Amino acid sequence: MKKLLTIAACALILSGCQATAEKAAAPAGKPVGVTSSLMSVDVMHNGASVTISRNADNKNTVNPSFALTSRPCPPFCIQPMKLAEGVETIGETEMLAYLEKMTAGDDSILVIDSRTPDWAERGMIPGAVNIPWTALNTAKGADPISIGDIFTEQFGAEEFDGLWKFGGAKTLVMYCNGMWCGQSPTNIKALLDFGYPADKIKWYRGGMQDWENLGLTTVKP
C-alpha cells in the first residue's frame, strides 16, 4: 500500500521520484501536511500557478541561509510579537489563507516581501510581490512622490486634492526575513505614520525564517 502510494506520488512529481529512487533503501516518508486537513494550496505567482506544500523528505534540513543563529544585533535584533495597536501579527496558516483568497480573485489583498532584491532572489513566498523596504522609506532615499505612486498604483489608495483616502486601499500582508528582521516592521511603522489604517496591515513575523524552517515552497521573484 505504501509502495503503491509512493509510485503514485512519483508519477505526479518527477523530481520527487528521482529523490526517492536515490534513497531506495530508506522507508517511505510519512506525509508532511500543512495542517492535518490541508496538504497544499495553489496560488498564482507572476501569472503562473504554483503549488505551496511542505518539503516531503522527512530528513530534509533547513535552507543553509536560514540556519544561522547569531547575526549581529544591531541590526538583526529580535522583534516584539506586536508592532502597533491594530496591526495583526499572523502565522503561516493565516498567510496561506490570504494567498488563497487573493488567488481566488480577491484583489483587496496584497502580500509584500519587503526585503532587498538580493534576498528575494534567494526565494520568496509564492504570490507575494517584492517591494523593497527602501522604496517606502524616505531615510533610505525614497521620495514622497514615488511613495505616493506606490500608494495609488499598488496599494489602491486615492489621492484627494493633497489628502489621502484609504477607504478602498488594499490589506497589506507584509513580511521579511523573520523575527530577526526589521525591514517590514520599519515599513509598517512608516505606513501608519502616513495614515494607512492599522486594520489593513498584517505582519507575518515568522517571515522567511519560519517559512524555511517548515520547508514551505519558495519561488524566484
Place this chain on the structure above:
Amino acid sequence: MIRKSLMVGLIGIAASGFATLASAEDKPVGITGSLMSVEVMHNGAAVTIERNADNQNTVNPSFALTSRPCPPFCIQPMSLAPGVETIGEVEMIDYLDRMSSGDDSILVIDSRTPDWAERGMIPGAVNIPWTALNTGKGADPISIGDIFTEQFGAEEFDGLWKFGNAKTLVLYCNGMWCGQSPTNIKSLLDFGYPAEKIKWYRGGMQNWENLGLTTVKP
C-alpha cells in the same frame, strides 16, 4: 546504551558551550538593540540568558529539520483561543525577568515530554509534561487538581474552583509545529482557567534555538 547517550549529551553541552565563545571579529549579538542579556533563576541558581555570540554559529541540529510528519507535527495557528495571548521571545524574556525579580504570579511551563526537555529548555521554566494535564493521556482529575493547587495557585472551593489568585501560565513546547502546549491550553480553558492568565509562546524551542538563545537542563 544509556551511558552512551548520556556521554553524547554531555559532549553536546560542552560543544554548545564552546560555540558561545566569540572570536575577535564577531559583532555583538544582542537580544534587542538595548538588551544584551537577562539573568534569571533556574532551579535555585542564576543563569544568564543571552544569544550565542559566534556570528557563524548554526542552529542546534535537533531543530534543523523542516519536514516532520504532519500529522502529528502540524503547523499551529497564530491564535489558539480568544483571550489567550500569543507571545514572542522579547515577551517571554520579560516574564522570566519579572519572575526572577520575585513576581510569583507567573509560571513558565515547558509542556514537552521529559526526553525533549532534557535536550535543552528555557532557563526559568519548569517541565510539566503535557500528558500530566491530559486525561486522554492517562492523567486523572485528582492529579490534575493537585497541579492546579500546588503549582498554579488555584483554590479548590467545596468542589468548585477559584482562579482569582491563580498564576499567569506561560506555556511553550517545540514551536509552531508542536501541539503539546496548545492541547494543554485548550483543556485548561475547558477546566475554567481564565484565558487572560494563559500566554502561549508559539515559536517555542524552534525559534528559541533559531535565535541561539541560552538553554539549560531541567
